[in-house]
Amino acid sequence: MPHHQHLSKDKILKKIAAQHPPIQLKKAKNIFNHLCASIMSQQLSTKVADVIHKRFLDLFKGTEPTPEAVLKIDFDELKAIGLSNSKTHYIKNVAQFAIDIGLENKKLNKLTDEELIAYLTQIKGVGRWTVEMLMMFALGRENVFSPDDLVIQMAMIELYKLDNSNKKKLRTDMLQIAENWHPYRTYACLLLWKHKDVEKKKKKK
Numbered sequence: 130m131p132h133h134q135h136l137s138k139d140k141i142l143k144k145i146a147a148q149h150p151p152i153q154l155k156k157a158k159n160i161f162n163h164l165c166a167s168i169m170s171q172q173l174s175t176k177v178a179d180v181i182h183k184r185f186l187d188l189f190k191g192t193e194p195t196p197e198a199v200l201k202i203d204f205d206e207l208k209a210i211g212l213s214n215s216k217t218h219y220i221k222n223v224a225q226f227a228i229d230i231g232l233e234n235k236k237l238n239k240l241t242d243e244e245l246i247a248y249l250t251q252i253k254g255v256g257r258w259t260v261e262m263l264m265m266f267a268l269g270r271e272n273v274f275s276p277d278d279l280v281i282q283m284a285m286i287e288l289y290k291l292d293n294s295n296k297k298k299l300r301t302d303m304l305q306i307a308e309n310w311h312p313y314r315t316y317a318c319l320l321l322w323k324h325k326d327v328e329k330k331k332k333k334k
Contacts, residue, residue: 132271132313136320139309141288145320148327152319154269160234161227162186162194163267164249167259168219169212177211184210196227219254226252234268242273265315274307274314276300284321 130151137143157163165185170178188210189198199207199220208217226232230251240248245268246260261275275281285303286293293299310317 132316135313136310136317139317142310142317142320145324149320149323152316154265154271154315156234156269157267158234159193160232160237160263160267161196161223164223164232164255164259164263165194165199165220167262167266168216168223168254170262171216171259181211196224196232199224200228215254219252222253223255237268242270265318270315272312272314273318274304274310275318276303276307278318280325281318281321284325288321288324 133146133151136146166178166182169181169185173181185207186194188194188202188206192198204217204221207220208214212220223232237245237248242264245264246257249255249260249263250257258275258277261273261278264270264273265275282293282299282303285291285306286299289302289306291299291302307314307317
């Protein structure tokens with residue numbers, strides 16, 4: 130795989146990659162559902178976010194969630210799945226945006242990463258990090274880097290011995306290292322997440 134070969138030039142990533150099966154990106158059909166899931170996962174562990182998203186899907190009794198169906202759900206019923214007031218509003222905002230302006234794959238795939246960030250951050254509750262996660266996990270874009278992701282920051286501080294006393298310098302250093310991962314920065318992020326997952330499991334033992 131070209132990305133594996135390219136990232137293996139980085140000795141740290143090469144070592145992590147050797148411990149995991151090859152990574153493949155997937156493209157999702159229902160971008161609306163993924164964007165809702167990204168909002169639900171903000172500032173939550175993956176485990177908790179997955180539970181809340183499952184409850185969200187259960188509201189639709191086996192059918193795919195649509196913007197129209199989400200808008201019909203009572204605010205308190207949606208909130209009851211484990212969402213805060215603000216996140217409930219944000220998901221309603223996404224549904225309204227999907228109807229009024231559009232979240233079709235065909236439309237989103239035509240936009241560059243920065244255009245897509247500008248397009249989707251018009252929605253109140255959708256920030257840059259949320260769009261980056263969408264680009265990686267739903268649109269299958271190979272060259273996305275998320276310097277504001279806390280786990281990626283922690284992994285890079287640890288593995289690349291970065292100084293985190295100055296946030297601005299830390300960001301600059303991270304971006305500089307990530308330059309070497311072009312055009313496969315998404316895969317590098319996935320490897321950093323995998324590394325921290327393994328660490329977390331070891332601590333639990």
